[in-house]
Amino acid sequence: MVFFKFLKSRLSQFMTKTNRLVVLRHGESDFNIENKFCGWHDAPLSDFGVQEALTVAIPALEQSQLEFDVVYSSVLSRSRQTAELILSKLNCAYVPIKEDWRLCERHYGNLTGFNKRKIADRYGEAQVQAWRRGYDCVPPPIEESNRYYYTICSNPIFDEVPPGQFPLAESLHMCVDRVEPVWKEVKREVLQGSRVLMCVHGTVARALVQHIEGISNDDIEKVNIPNCVPRVYEFDLNTGGLIGSAINLGDQEYIRRKTAQVAAIGD
Structure with a gap:
């Protein structure tokens, strides 16, 4: 009887089915180069952002098969373009891309378009870091x-945003709540x-990390996501x-260096 229980346990282990999810922040945008708050402004990928997708994201995904x-x-x-580059180079351009406005970067309000260092010089680094990383701090x-x-509020890509839900500024907490129903889907x-x-944005990736990993509100403020580094999760399909x-x-030293760069206010 003990032997059969042991055998049943071993067979159960072998029969466990898993599946993986990959969360990836888009490549560097034009606003990233200029160290500006971007949010809902539709800044395209920079040339370097394209190279990040080609030389950082794609090799890592290919090596992991x-x-x-x-x-x-x-x-x-910038989100869609990164996704298209990845699918094209992985020879699976036929894979559908589902676009969703709820996965847009958090709205940085009136900080949009301003250089982060200049804002820090004006309001102080503590205030800027609160706006950037504080869970409930709304710009x-x-x-x-x-x-x-006007370029944001009249942009037709936001036509699917329901009346009354178009933000004028968001905290990390508000972004986490906006992303939650998409994460459930x-x-x-x-x-x-x-x-x-x-293939999402920095704050949206952090929101997903909180939902997936169950990180506390305080701890998620300290999480930083580098561009184009695939973050892989594995799920048990039996238990969920x-x-x-x-x-x-990817290269762990590169990831460490880029993560620290994201955390800093910059020049």
């Missing part, structure tokens, strides 16, 4: 005098066996639970 059935992106071009709402106000797909890549910790694919 990861394949995808569906990709999620936001409606912002000043974008005003009509902001040069990007994605998790259902993952647990049904779909291989999913989420997360197996182990997230794995960041």
Whole structure:
């Protein structure tokens, strides 16, 4: 009897089915180069951002032999463009991309378009870091005098945003709440066996990390996501639970250096 119980236990282990989810922040944008708050402004990838997708994300995905059935992106071009580059170079351009406005970067309000260092010089580093990383700290709402106000508010890519839900500024907490229903949809797909890549933005990636890993509000403020580094999660399809910790694919020294760069206010 003991032997049969042992055999049943071993067979159960072998029969456990798993599936992986990959979360990836888009490549560097034009606003990243200029160290500007970007948010809902539709800044394209920079030339370096394209190279990040080609030389950082794609080799890491290829070496891990990861394949995808569906990709999620936001409606912002830097997210979609990164996804398209990855699928093209992995020879799976046929994989559908699901765009969702709820996966847009958090809205940085009236900080949009301003250099982070200049804002820090004006308001102090502590205040800027609170706006950047504080869980419940909301930046000043974008005003009509902001040069990007009308290009954001009249951009047709946001036509699917329901009335009353178009933000003028968001905290990390607000972004976490906005992303939650999309994450629930994605998790259902993952647990049904779909291989999913989420090609998103820095704060959205952090929001997903909180939902997936159950990180506290205080601890998520300290999480920083470098561009184009695939973050891989493995799920048990029988229990729906997360197996182990997230794995960041690629050169670990490069990832450490880029993570520190993201955390800093910059020049």
